[in-house]
Amino acid sequence: MARKISRLFLVERLCWAVTGCDFVKAIPAYVRDVQLDPSRKGQLWIPLYRRLEGAAPVKAFLDEGKAEACCRRMEEEAWARINPFRHGDRPEQWTTFDAGRLRDWLLDAGLEPPAGKLNVKAWRGWYDRARDGLTELQRLRLREALDRVRFYQVSELTE
Amino acid sequence: MARKQVTVYAVQPVHWAYNDEYYYREDEGDPEGDRLMSLKSFLRRDRAEAHLREAERRHRRGLNPFNYGGYGERLADYGTLAPAQFQERLRELGLQPPDLGRRGRAPGHALWEWWEQAAEGMTAEQQDGVWELLDRVRFYTVVPLQVELEG
Numbered sequence: 001m002a003r004k005i006s007r008l009f010l011v012e013r014l015c016w017a018v019t020g021c022d023f024v025k026a027i028p029a030y031v032r033d034v035q036l037d038p039s040r041k042g043q044l045w046i047p048l049y050r051r052l053e054g055a056a057p058v059k060a061f062l063d064e065g066k067a068e069a070c071c072r073r074m075e076e077e078a079w080a081r082i083n084p085f086r087h088g089d090r091p092e093q094w095t096t097f098d099a100g101r102l103r104d105w106l107l108d109a110g111l112e113p114p115a116g117k118l119n120v121k122a123w124r125g126w127y128d129r130a131r132d133g134l135t136e137l138q139r140l141r142l143r144e145a146l147d148r149v150r151f152y153q154v155s156e157l158t159e
Numbered sequence: 160m161a162r163k164q165v166t167v168y169a170v171q172p173v174h175w176a177y178n179d180e181y182y183y184r185e186d187e188g189d190p191e192g193d194r195l196m197s198l199k200s201f202l203r204r205d206r207a208e209a210h211l212r213e214a215e216r217r218h219r220r221g222l223n224p225f226n227y228g229g230y231g232e233r234l235a236d237y238g239t240l241a242p243a244q245f246q247e248r249l250r251e252l253g254l255q256p257p258d259l260g261r262r263g264r265a266p267g268h269a270l271w272e273w274w275e276q277a278a279e280g281m282t283a284e285q286q287d288g289v290w291e292l293l294d295r296v297r298f299y300t301v302v303p304l305q306v307e308l309e310g
Contacts, residue, residue: 008165012197014246054172054197055196056197057169058306059307059308060306060308061310062308062309063310066309068310125277155199157167
């Protein structure tokens with residue numbers, strides 16, 4: 001007989017919609033979702049995204065720890081192929097930090113983000129160039145700082 | 160060995176697109192696309208339906224239901240009630256119903272205009288009551304989803 005489930009942990013994929021594109025001349029090797037522009041020969045573009053309300057269930061667990069571990073693994077896989085600065089078009093869509101604190105946090109992690117007034121395009125280009133040279137710890141610190149760029153979450157469902 | 164699955168009940172948005180005259184339902188979904196994103200998932204259908212009712216109520220505020228599904232001149236575009244039943248139920252809500260032909264026709268966007276004029280004088284309960292009668296105008300739906308279950 002099937003056991004009745006009274007508590008469940010659902011790993012959900014968060015919703016990001018394409019809202020525009022970044023035209024680029026060279027494609028960073030890690031980028032997966034590059035497109036050829038049909039209207040301009042040789043022109044390439046990378047989609048820009050914005051977070052929308054909603055999430056799609058991916059996997060269910062009875063054990064919270066296992067759900068969290070699965071969520072972390074999927075989150076890491078998602079981050080391996082993206083530029084987080086293309087997920088949102090304003091700093092407040094990336095992070096709860098203000099621009100100054102974000103920069104300080106990254107400097108403390110041994111990174112050298114663009115100086116001066118925050119320019120979204122400059123930060124995207126900086127990450128494209130810096131990404132392959134980041135240490136595991138730097139990747140982790142960056143992900144901690146960009147706390148609004150998330151692709152998965154765990155939701156608890158109860159009876 | 161077959162993988163274990165569990166059913167969850169997801170509250171999902173219904174997609175309406177605008178055609179320069181009114182909003183029409185877009186029901187064909189891309190299974191991988193954003194349109195199938197759930198607002199929230201539940202273990203029990205009744206909990207999902209309670210969440211859906213609350214989400215519907217929030218979404219409806221300030222909207223004219225007769226903008227959704229047609230030109231505001233044919234009752235059948237908005238609900239499945241027969242015209243006489245619809246009018247009777249409006250009277251039960253304490254409202255003066257719009258004039259409707261035998262087949263539920265109200266030429267010249269009259270249903271849309273009826274709402275524009277009547278809504279201001281309605282209580283929140285009366286507005287909810289009218290929306291409930293128009294069962295083809297819904298912004299959310301509850302969908303049972305099979306999700307792979309791990310221990």
